[in-house]
Amino acid sequence: MTEYEFEVGVIGAGPAGLAAAYAARALGKNVVILEDYLWGGTCPNYGCDPKKILLAAVEGIHRQSALQNLGLRGLSTIDWSALMAHKQRYVDAVEPRKIRGLDAADITRFYGRAVFVNADTVTVGDTGDRVKALDWVIATGQRPKTLTFPGAELTQDSEAFLNLPMMPDDVTFIGAGYIGMEFANITQAAGAHTRIVTAGPTALRAFDQTLVRQLITDMQETGISWYFNATVQQIEKMPTERLLVTLTDGTQFETGRVFVTAGRVANADQLQLENAGVVWDTTEIPVDDHLRTSNPHIYAIGDVGGSPVPKLVPTGNHEGRYVAQAIAGLTTAPIIYPAIPVVVFGTQHIAQVGLSVEAGLANGYRVTDIDMSQVMPFYRYNDTARVRTVLDDAGHIVGASVIAAEAEEVINYFVTAINERRTLAETQANLYAYPSLGSEFATFY
Ligand SMILES: Cc1cc2nc3c(=O)[nH]c(=O)nc-3n(C[C@H](O)[C@H](O)[C@H](O)COP(=O)(O)OP(=O)(O)OC[C@H]3O[C@@H](n4cnc5c(N)ncnc54)[C@H](O)[C@@H]3O)c2cc1C
Numbered sequence: 001m002t003e004y005e006f007e008v009g010v011i012g013a014g015p016a017g018l019a020a021a022y023a024a025r026a027l028g029k030n031v032v033i034l035e036d037y038l039w040g041g042t043c044p045n046y047g048c049d050p051k052k053i054l055l056a057a058v059e060g061i062h063r064q065s066a067l068q069n070l071g072l073r074g075l076s077t078i079d080w081s082a083l084m085a086h087k088q089r090y091v092d093a094v095e096p097r098k099i100r101g102l103d104a105a106d107i108t109r110f111y112g113r114a115v116f117v118n119a120d121t122v123t124v125g126d127t128g129d130r131v132k133a134l135d136w137v138i139a140t141g142q143r144p145k146t147l148t149f150p151g152a153e154l155t156q157d158s159e160a161f162l163n164l165p166m167m168p169d170d171v172t173f174i175g176a177g178y179i180g181m182e183f184a185n186i187t188q189a190a191g192a193h194t195r196i197v198t199a200g201p202t203a204l205r206a207f208d209q210t211l212v213r214q215l216i217t218d219m220q221e222t223g224i225s226w227y228f229n230a231t232v233q234q235i236e237k238m239p240t241e242r243l244l245v246t247l248t249d250g251t252q253f254e255t256g257r258v259f260v261t262a263g264r265v266a267n268a269d270q271l272q273l274e275n276a277g278v279v280w281d282t283t284e285i286p287v288d289d290h291l292r293t294s295n296p297h298i299y300a301i302g303d304v305g306g307s308p309v310p311k312l313v314p315t316g317n318h319e320g321r322y323v324a325q326a327i328a329g330l331t332t333a334p335i336i337y338p339a340i341p342v343v344v345f346g347t348q349h350i351a352q353v354g355l356s357v358e359a360g361l362a363n364g365y366r367v368t369d370i371d372m373s374q375v376m377p378f379y380r381y382n383d384t385a386r387v388r389t390v391l392d393d394a395g396h397i398v399g400a401s402v403i404a405a406e407a408e409e410v411i412n413y414f415v416t417a418i419n420e421r422r423t424l425a426e427t428q429a430n431l432y433a434y435p436s437l438g439s440e441f442a443t444f445y
């Protein structure tokens with residue numbers, strides 16, 4: 001058994017933990033980071049990045065289908081194994097790159113599960129080694145929620161989906177949040193009849209429901225079957241190896257695979273936080289506005305932390321950089337978040353930032369709702385784009401929601417405008433390349 005001592009210890013090498021480790025090291029701290037699975041964490045290995053690579057093929061088909069009889073004839077088909085190989089080449093390069101980066105920055109890394117033995121020390125996996133640090137940053141992320149019904153063991157999770165070797169002819173997702181919506185578009189475009197079973201009356205509850213309804217209709221038109229206000233009662237394996245799904249209202253159907261995309265739970269339960277005096281629950285580790293847990297020398301950031309922001313890569317990165325500053329004594333102020341964009345990559349993409357249209361109307365703010373389909377950058381793709389903005393009394397954009405093939409790019413213009421509190425005149429002071437998404441930005445006011 002070896003005992004090590006550091007100034008800063010980080011648990012979890014995902015986007016949040018890595019941001020904290022690099023920032024603390026750059027501030028001159030002696031830093032250790034522990035990881036028990038894949039260096040880089042969820043996003044680049046089994047989350048955002050592999051998903052977005054698979055979506056590239058879906059977007060290609062979506063573009064083609066929108067341009068049928070407008071200059072294109074015929075649709076391509078997805079070669080699933082070639083697409084997965086394309087994705088895997090990216091993923092295979094992630095861990096070596098993360099390890100090289102940590103070594104180059106002179107950040108000590110240990111592989112193994114961190115478990116607290118007291119308020120400042122963890123053990124590393126089965127090695128018996130102990131690591132002590134003056135301050136700890138917990139950045140252990142979340143894992144997929146599992147459901148309990150007869151046959152639940154026949155379901156699979158989002159990581160299994162992103163490694164699916166062959167596309168079955170019929171696929172079911174339980175849950176219409178970010179992950180279910182994004183994956184359903186991939187399977188439908190790849191040729192599988194796709195079903196979404198979801199507990200509520202709608203999808204993507206945190207998004208502008210006017211745009212979500214448009215997205216649901218688009219997805220229905222591609223052939224996706226929806227089961228709203230529905231939960232699974234049981235799943236049975238048929239002699240054909242197919243799965244027979246029974247919903248609580250008695251509806252039955254056969255499908256090839258079932259993926260649970262019904263939310264995520266905090267990786268807090270295996271840390272033995274009680275040994276460190278840290279209070280936690282199944283969804284998060286509660287933190288104050290300095291991201292401190294109930295032990296002031298232990299911070300919780302990223303997906304596992306209880307800060308009141310969406311659990312996304314940009315928020316995790318921001319929190320990682322903030323705790324490094326706090327630990328180094330460079331700030332004593334509470335964390336401040338700039339405007340946080342959220343995006344879901346469906347058949348169409350929906351993105352939003354700042355005040356919702358609903359909240360804007362309740363405040364008496366001006367709301368614009370613009371059909372962008374005749375505007376050049378959208379017209380050329382026959383893209384049914386729509387932009388809704390919220391403007392305060394002084395004419396500053398304070399919120400926006402967008403549905404468009406490139407909604408994630410359009411929303412970034414709004415992020416800057418909101419953070420810089422720009423009026424229309426200030427926006428027009430920028431000359432953007434024409435024709436481009438940027439050149440149309442002034443028309444959104
Ligand atoms: C399918 C999918 C798609 C997504 N798409 C997007 C997207 O498009 N955009 C976006 O912004 N976000 C997306 N997300 C969310 C994004 O991946 C997370 O917000 C982000 O990865 C959180 O970073 P983190 O560092 O907090 O946690 P993670 O990335 O989960 O990293 C935590 C790390 O801690 C390790 N760990 C856990 N417990 C221990 C322990 N006891 N000891 C040592 N190591 C431990 C884990 O192995 C893991 O590597 C997606 C997520 C999923 C699942």
Ligand SMILES: NC(=O)c1ccc[n+]([C@@H]2O[C@H](COP(=O)([O-])OP(=O)(O)OC[C@H]3O[C@@H](n4cnc5c(N)ncnc54)[C@H](O)[C@@H]3O)[C@@H](O)[C@H]2O)c1
Pocket residue numbers: 147174175176177178179180182197198199200202203204230231232261262263264310311312342343344345
């Ligand atoms: N584009 C992105 O930024 C992106 C993409 C994917 C994931 N993420 C992150 O991952 C997180 C988790 O995503 P998620 O999609 O798993 O969860 P979610 O919380 O977004 O959605 C869960 C869905 O499952 C439904 N549900 C819950 N229990 C159910 C049950 N028993 N039966 C049927 N339906 C049920 C809910 O009604 C909801 O529609 C997101 O909150 C986000 O932080 C982000």
